[in-house]
Amino acid sequence: MPRILYKYLDIVGAKCMIGNQNLQFTNASQLNDPFDCHPKLIDYSNVPNTKLQGWIPKEWWIEKEENDALNLRNDTWLCSLSKINDSLLMWSHYCYNHKGICIGLDIDKVLESVPPMFGTIYLEPLVLDVQYQDIIERPNAYHTTKDLFSYQWQTKAKEWEYEQEVRLVIPKPSPIYAAFTPQQAKLTKEIWDWREIRHYMPLKGECFESIYFGVNIDEQEKEKIIQFVRKKLNPHINLYQMRVYADAFRIQPEFIKPLNSDLSVYKKRRGKVPSSIQNDVSDI
Template sequence: MNRSLILYKYRSFGEYADKIILNSELYFASHTSFNDPFDCNLEFEEDGDFNKHCETLNKTEKSLLGEKTIEDYKKDLKRNLIIEKSKVGILSMSTNNKNILMWSHYADNHKGLCFGFKNDFYKESGITMSKVIYSEDDRYELIPYLGCEIEDIKRMFTLKSRYWEYEEEFRLLDLKNSYGLKRFNNKYLKEILFGCKADETNIKKIIQLCQLNGFKHVIFKKARIVPGKFELDFDELDKNKYL
């Protein structure tokens, strides 16, 4: 992967954006909070392989089922998979800092901001980074109940409908330590971009917070509309004017 790649997190101004700077933390969410009902919810395959597995259980394994039926066993297995999946922490990022829809949907209608991180900013935390794959059509391969390989697990979290392709998404996955706030090293935050409709008061606050909390190296830019095009570009700001 290109080490110079920058990953972007779109945000609105406010308490949560401030805390990214104040605490050097980003929030890894559970997929249960996502707005796409298909996201991380690929269906499991039908019962063929599962039933074959149950037929091969030895006497000891069958005795452990107790009063449970094979159907109960199947439900328990699926329930456990769903529970474990919900614990995985996911940080969604984008490689595109000029996407008009992203600024509209995730940065308060272009009044918000966007944090740009070097792509390996969690490399020392055992966190996996994967590019999101978008389906070529409206179909996907079902996830097996049993014998689930690492690629199957990764696919559960990184395969999305082609309708989301405009997001150009990468995902950071914490498969071991669950969701929640996770610290990052300050040096990996490279730039902060402000929306074309961002308020000067909010811009000043963020720049000053960075100066006071170990982010003096960060570059600041403000989006502007390109005349004659449905396109954004950025102008670098002189932070000294805000200090």
């Protein structure tokens, strides 16, 4: 698994994540794929006789196990990241037609940033590499070597494979890290759905390794973000502008050259100017 993982965001979500220095976790029941983390991914129909004990109906046991899996889904929050930063589809879907940004996160530093008791079961999120399948190959809940919890959280249809997703998964996160969005805060308490409430894990500035600006980014928004992240977030952050590739249906990052003062920071920190900076300078 790569050390740097990526989060695609529209400009509003991006500014919230950068300005608040946190990572949003969404309930597993609220994702855009109805099969995500669904109990039907696992086969509970082959109930062994040892569980039935001669008097418990098989249908009751199946319903009980599926309800347990459904409750697990409803009690689990996750954050979706990607191994890649140049997916045309994700730039279109999640970055509002290439007008947003893609944030590169150092996953090792992210896990070092996990606050005490972020989760009430696990102290820090599980990092799961999503597995993609052509059909739902449902494992037998009672005769399998698979970790059923992980299987439920990390199995997706083959159609989603282009996302190359890695998930941070936290069952039963602590409510002290829950927060309403501005839209949710306007709703009356009687119509709140607790599954729609996000949880936000604080991040240190050093977790933000890079930022990639979309092809259609608003230049004023771009400049505001550049000034903020260099001064207040992480002075060592790598910044890139995505450009249309000339010879194929691809986009590629173009390094945004640091100011002279930033170059001295790089030299002091790394002993030399990164190759991407060298190439950029030599082209001038």
